[in-house]
Amino acid sequence: MAVYCMSDIHGHLKEFQECLGRVQFRPGKDELYLLGDYIDWGPDSMDVVQFVMFLQERFPQRVHCLMGNHEEMMLEAILENRRDVADVWLYSNRGADTLLQYRALPERTRREVFAFLRKLPYGTEATVAGRRYLMAHAFPYFADPTKDQRLIRHIALWKRLRYQDNPFVEMLEYYPERRGLVFERFLFGHTITSNYFLRQMVDEWRSQGMRPEVSEADYPSFRETLGENRIYENEYMVNLDCGGKCIGLLRDNDVRLREEAKYSRLAILRLDDGAVFYSGIAKGV
Numbered sequence: 001m002a003v004y005c006m007s008d009i010h011g012h013l014k015e016f017q018e019c020l021g022r023v024q025f026r027p028g029k030d031e032l033y034l035l036g037d038y039i040d041w042g043p044d045s046m047d048v049v050q051f052v053m054f055l056q057e058r059f060p061q062r063v064h065c066l067m068g069n070h071e072e073m074m075l076e077a078i079l080e081n082r083r084d085v086a087d088v089w090l091y092s093n094r095g096a097d098t099l100l101q102y103r104a105l106p107e108r109t110r111r112e113v114f115a116f117l118r119k120l121p122y123g124t125e126a127t128v129a130g131r132r133y134l135m136a137h138a139f140p141y142f143a144d145p146t147k148d149q150r151l152i153r154h155i156a157l158w159k160r161l162r163y164q165d166n167p168f169v170e171m172l173e174y175y176p177e178r179r180g181l182v183f184e185r186f187l188f189g190h191t192i193t194s195n196y197f198l199r200q201m202v203d204e205w206r207s208q209g210m211r212p213e214v215s216e217a218d219y220p221s222f223r224e225t226l227g228e229n230r231i232y233e234n235e236y237m238v239n240l241d242c243g244g245k246c247i248g249l250l251r252d253n254d255v256r257l258r259e260e261a262k263y264s265r266l267a268i269l270r271l272d273d274g275a276v277f278y279s280g281i282a283k284g285v
């Protein structure tokens with residue numbers, strides 16, 4: 001039995017299944033942790049959700065799904081009728097296709113989708129080969145009824161860790177009583193790892209007295225030196241978001257997204273031995 005982890009699938013059913021195929025994933029035998037953001041940006045959001053639901057319902061002991069900020073936006077926009085959230089979801093976060101696909105589902109399936117999304121947890125832990133991992137979509141989360149639920153849920157889904165942060169130190173601002181908790185790594189997604197590698201490169205140059213400026217015009221060559229997205233790992237954390245949202249955006253109006261699309265793919269991490277596998281880069285048409 002092996003244990004796998006993925007994040008930020010963002011409506012890319014083909015690449016998701018390609019990753020499972022790469023590792024010869026055995027449903028019912030292997031375990032799978034999914035760190036949220038199943039929907040939006042990509043073409044098949046509702047198919048991804050339904051596939052994940054299918055796996056989770058068949059093998060509830062083996063498939064563990066967390067909430068992402070995109071699922072939260074969808075729930076708030078539709079179930080709670082939040083106009084402000086709907087605007088952010090549909091326009092800035094490319095939720096429009098997801099909404100259309102959702103509306104095309106039979107009434108009963110729609111209810112099942114919501115029942116599934118609503119009960120997604122905000123964080124979890126797993127011990128693999130004697131090593132203990134903490135997982136959430138964006139920032140460490142611990143269920144705690146004594147805390148401000150809105151706040152701790154919001155940061156779990158939205159707060160952006162920087163590459164130089166130690167999440168186990170950052171989390172003490174919200175969970176001071178968790179000091180001294182020992183985890184091997186914090187596993188998360190939410191921020192495309194190229195942001196980390198680019199930042200790291202620029203900081204490196206600055207530390208050597210150089211003053212690099214990443215202008216719009218220079219961006220493609222800066223981005224090219226980083227190459228294909230890969231997971232970001234240091235002694236505290238593993239960021240698994242290898243640009244799922246940008247897969248296939250080769251003709252997008254936004255130059256950065258278009259550029260990112262050339263290097264975007266999904267990653268699957270095998271926790272047992274740390275091996276990482278990737279989907280192929282979509283070449284588009």
Ligand SMILES: [Mn+2]
Pocket residue numbers: 037068069070137157189190191
């Ligand atoms: Mn996210």
